[in-house]
Amino acid sequence: MTNHLTVEQIIEFVSINELNEENIKKMTDVNTHVYRCDECAEKVRAFQAIYDEFVRLGQKDEAGNELAKLYEERQNRMRNQIQF
Numbered sequence: 001m002t003n004h005l006t007v008e009q010i011i012e013f014v015s016i017n018e019l020n021e022e023n024i025k026k027m028t029d030v031n032t033h034v035y036r037c038d039e040c041a042e043k044v045r046a047f048q049a050i051y052d053e054f055v056r057l058g059q060k061d062e063a064g065n066e067l068a069k070l071y072e073e074r075q076n077r078m079r080n081q082i083q084f
């Protein structure tokens, strides 16, 4: 497995709400990768669940930004927890 999906790619993927040519290409790229990569598939599922929750709460427009923020916070927490 070469390059993993970036967080930006995943957020873009879960936020897609219009099927134009560009978005279909993005979806294909992500789907092709997660088909063979459990790690990214798990991330996509997690982001999708959070995104759906924002949509359910009627905060669809903020969902992308909020996801990026949550992810960053989580990364920081993990860095702080692991002390070598």
Ligand SMILES: [Zn+2]
Binding pocket: 001, 003, 004, 005, 033, 037, 039, 040, 041
């Ligand atoms: Zn991957």
